[in-house]
Each structure stands twice: as structure tokens, then as C-alpha cells.
Amino acid sequence: MTTGSGRRPRSRLLPDTAPWRSSRDFRLVWTSGAVTMLGSVFTLTAIPLQIADATGSPLAVGAVGAVELVPTVLLGLYGGVLADRADRRTVVLATEVALAALSVLLLLNAVRGGPALWPLYAAAGCAAALQGLQQPSLEAMVPRLVPHDQLVAAGALLSLRWSVVGLAAPAAAGVVIATAGVGTAYLIDLATFLVSIALLTRIRPVRPAREARSPLPGDLAEGARYVARRPDLVGTYLVDLAATAFALPTALFPFLADELDARWALGLLYSASAAGTLVAAATSGWTGRVHRHGRLVLLSGALVGTATAAAALTSGIWAVLLCLALAGAAHWVGDAFRTAIWNRSIPDELRGRAAGLELLVGSAGPALGDLRAGGLAARYGIRAALRTGGLACLATSGVLAAALPALWRYDDRTDPQVAAVRAARRTDGPAEGPPTGAAA
Structure with a gap:
């Protein structure tokens, strides 16, 4: 049975993939984000575990959130201005490279004889700052990559990506850390950043709509x-x-x-x-x-x-x-x-x-x-x-x-x-x- 529009009723509930089909750049952004999110879950699982093992203190683990909040807020506001002043693709790519460098530092700290505690907090704060810079440009890119009438469908596809990764990745991260250690988790995160960077370099520039006219x-x-x-x-x-x-x-x-x-x-x-x-x-x-x-x-x-x-x-x-x-x-x-x-x-x-x-x-x-x-x-x-x-x-x-x-x-x-x-x-x-x- 089909509806008057020619689509089967069941298909009308499935996600609309028109943005994926119509925009190569949207496909690259979607895939890059999925890969990055997968790796980031490994790091977000490994850092609290290392702090807990080192201190045995729930307060020390909870302090990670406090370390992340302030740079996210402050740099997020500046990141919003940057997204309207600079090439959004360049901002996302540069911050992705910097996040990959943080994964290298976390990996080196994990494989040394006695991992230090302060690099874990420093990395969490720096990652929050970089994501605060990146997120506004990443979100502001999407309306430029797909037709205006496909923006609702594009948002649904981006949310579907988050839902799948958010449900599956924590379990995978837990298994990997339990069997292969936190160093392997950071190595996986680094590998996903490298894949993401390779995908982002293929996206066309997304330059600002106007030149900055005020401080x-x-x-x-x-x-x-x-x-x-x-x-x-x-x-x-x-x-x-x-x-x-x-x-x-x-x-x-x-x-x-x-x-x-x-x-x-x-x-x-x-x-x-x-x-x-x-x-x-x-x-x-x-x-x-x-x-x-x-x-x-x-x-x-x-x-x-x-x-x-x-x-x-x-x-x-x-x-x-x-x-x-x-x-x-x-x-x-x-x-x-x-x-x-x-x-x-x-x-x-x-x-x-x-x-x-x-x-x-x-x-x-x-x-x-x-x-x-x-x-x-x-x-x-x-x-x-x-x-x-x-x-x-x-x-x-x-x-x-x-x-x-x-x-x-x-x-x-x-x-x-x-x-x-x-x-x-x-x-x-x-x-x-x-x-x-x-x-x-």
C-alpha cells in the first residue's frame, strides 16, 4: 500500500536522506563528525578512569567538569564571533589538528612509567577550549552546505549520528580499556582524528558572508x-x-x-x-x-x-x-x-x-x-x-x-x-x- 505521495507509509517515518544525497560536503562533515565522536568517547572514558585510579577520589573525578566548563563558555562565545569572521572550514580543521595533538600528549602520558595527574586536567581544559572554538563554526557550516528546505532533514541526520555513536561507543570504549588499557584508547582517538582531518580537507571553503566591521x-x-x-x-x-x-x-x-x-x-x-x-x-x-x-x-x-x-x-x-x-x-x-x-x-x-x-x-x-x-x-x-x-x-x-x-x-x-x-x-x-x- 502506498500513500497519495507515492511513498510507502513506513518509509515516511524513516529519516529523510535528501541532504546526504544532494551535498557531498554534508556527507563529509557528517562522516568526519561520526568518526571524531567515536574516538572522543574513548578519551572521555579514559581520563576519569585514570584520575580515579590515581586518586581514589570522586571529588577529583568530578573536578574535570569544573575544569571544562569555564573554557567552553568563554571560548564558545569567541568561537561564535570567529565563525562569522573567518573561513568556517579552516576553523574546524585547525581545531581538529590541535585536538589530535592533545591525543598525542595523552598517549605519551599514559605509556610513561607513572602517568602524571596534571596533564589529564590540562588536556580536559584545553580540549574544552578547542571544542568551544570549533562548535559554532561546525554548526554554522551546515546551512551553507545543504539547500535551505533540507535543513530540518540535515539536523535529523546529524542527531541520528550522535544517537548511534552515543549508544554504542561507551560500551566499546569500556571493553577496549578493560582489555588493552587507556593507552590504546588514546591511540584510537588519535587515529579517528587523523581520518577526520583527511575528510575535512576535502570540503570546500565556507567563507564569512561579510567582512568584520567592528571590534x-x-x-x-x-x-x-x-x-x-x-x-x-x-x-x-x-x-x-x-x-x-x-x-x-x-x-x-x-x-x-x-x-x-x-x-x-x-x-x-x-x-x-x-x-x-x-x-x-x-x-x-x-x-x-x-x-x-x-x-x-x-x-x-x-x-x-x-x-x-x-x-x-x-x-x-x-x-x-x-x-x-x-x-x-x-x-x-x-x-x-x-x-x-x-x-x-x-x-x-x-x-x-x-x-x-x-x-x-x-x-x-x-x-x-x-x-x-x-x-x-x-x-x-x-x-x-x-x-x-x-x-x-x-x-x-x-x-x-x-x-x-x-x-x-x-x-x-x-x-x-x-x-x-x-x-x-x-x-x-x-x-x-x-x-x-x-x-x-
Whole structure:
């Protein structure tokens, strides 16, 4: 049986691969990112393990997050300006080379007789700084590599890549480290960086849309003013912040596993959200037929909060895992449509700075969430911390829907910002491709 559009109903749920087929450069970026992410998981697993072995202190391991947060935030803001001033391909390539050099240093430290502790913290901080510089350029490249009407599908494919790697790579890293040691993990990371660099060199230059006309502080201020003038954009940042600060309870998982008498399921608690995002990304074909993106952002935030609160009210481990997977799937939906709003409606000359602000929110939210969850759990208990976080996320989505009607009404078929960006792409960018789906 086929639908009126000629596509089988099942195929309409599968991810839209039009960006992959239409853009060679997008295929290279997608593959490069998948390879890099795979190797990075090995290093992100090895560094805390080395610190734990050397110190035996949970506080020493937790300090890695503090070391990473500040450079990510500071360099992310500068990276956003750099993405709008420099060739984005060059920025991504240069930072990838520097990250490969860090892998060499970590490898040398691992194979020496007694690995030193300070290089692990230094490498974590430097890697966070480099990723803060790289991420805005990497995100701002995508709207220049695929036709404007394929940006929703491109975001879904990028998210699918993250979901697959995020689910499979930690288990592989654990096996490799347990059997071959941390040195092998760093060697694998270095090899993936070399492959990624080779792929990135084949991408065409992605030069800035305009020459820099003001000093650095002026560029930062211009980007912030642009976002502040658009309540729909402000709303996307706030929904994301609420979801990560209130309903991302990873800090509670070890204690939740003990409370459920299911210590064996700790790994499943950590991977449940990734499993949900993988299912959502693998059935993302419907996203190209939705146009009220702001509404989906708000509804997904409400569902994340509801699922997290439901996890606090259940007593069985499998029910908790199901709720966490549902929250992960809902978070993916919100991320997909947030990215669609950003990519389709923000002018190219401001896209890097907007990505820098995204990175700031994305880094602050989980850090604040761990602090909130840990403090409430210590005072009121694990279930109370989980329940209040979910309800706060749900309430925030409702308040934002009422306070920011521009986000609720956002429709990419009629939004003037989308029309302006589409017109600019037709004039300056690559040729437009056919629409990815029928109107919804």
C-alpha cells in the first residue's frame, strides 16, 4: 500500500536522506563528525578512569567538569564571533589538528612509567577550549552546505549520528580499556582524528558572508542584541535550559539504582535517554512535514518534564527506564526543531554568534542541573529531586508558551525571518533543492 505521495507509509517515518544525497560536503562533515565522536568517547572514558585510579577520589573525578566548563563558555562565545569572521572550514580543521595533538600528549602520558595527574586536567581544559572554538563554526557550516528546505532533514541526520555513536561507543570504549588499557584508547582517538582531518580537507571553503566591521566586543554585542530582539529565539534557548537544568538527572543515577535495588542497571540508566533519542532519530521522516516548529519545541519540553516526573513516581526499574527513554526521545524532538528554527531563520552573518550562545546555554544547563539535583537530593531525597525537576520543566514550558506567543505561533511557511534567509540563500548560496515533504 502506498500513500497519495507515492511513498510507502513506513518509509515516511524513516529519516529523510535528501541532504546526504544532494551535498557531498554534508556527507563529509557528517562522516568526519561520526568518526571524531567515536574516538572522543574513548578519551572521555579514559581520563576519569585514570584520575580515579590515581586518586581514589570522586571529588577529583568530578573536578574535570569544573575544569571544562569555564573554557567552553568563554571560548564558545569567541568561537561564535570567529565563525562569522573567518573561513568556517579552516576553523574546524585547525581545531581538529590541535585536538589530535592533545591525543598525542595523552598517549605519551599514559605509556610513561607513572602517568602524571596534571596533564589529564590540562588536556580536559584545553580540549574544552578547542571544542568551544570549533562548535559554532561546525554548526554554522551546515546551512551553507545543504539547500535551505533540507535543513530540518540535515539536523535529523546529524542527531541520528550522535544517537548511534552515543549508544554504542561507551560500551566499546569500556571493553577496549578493560582489555588493552587507556593507552590504546588514546591511540584510537588519535587515529579517528587523523581520518577526520583527511575528510575535512576535502570540503570546500565556507567563507564569512561579510567582512568584520567592528571590534570583537561589538560583534559579541551585535549577536546578543539580535537574539534579544527575537522572542521566538529567546524561547528556544530558555526551553533548552529548563530541560537540561531541571530534567537531566544523570547525577542522581547511582543513588537511584541503589534505591531501586538495581545496581546492575546503572549502565542502563545512563543509556536509556540515548536509546530514546536513537528511536526518535531513526523515525524522523515526519519532521520534514511539520512547519510549526516553535509549538513542537514547547510541547517537547513539556513532555520531557512529564516523563521525568513520572520516573520519580514509578517503583520498578523497567518503568523508570521507559520514562527516561521517553524523556530522551522528547528531548530529541525539541532539539530537532530548535535547530530548524536556528538554521532556517538566522542570517548567515550572525549564525556563528548565535551558535556561540547555544553553546553557552548547552554547557550551563547540565552543570546547573547536576548542582540542583545533588542539592535537593541531599536535603529532600532522590525521588523529590527527580519529581520537582520534572514538574519545574513542565511548568516552565507552560509559562513560556503563554509569555512568548511568537514562539508558539512560529511557522516556517510564513515567518518573515525564514523568508529573508531563503531569499539570501537564493542570491548568494547554493541552489535550492526540492522541498523535503508535503505541507502539514
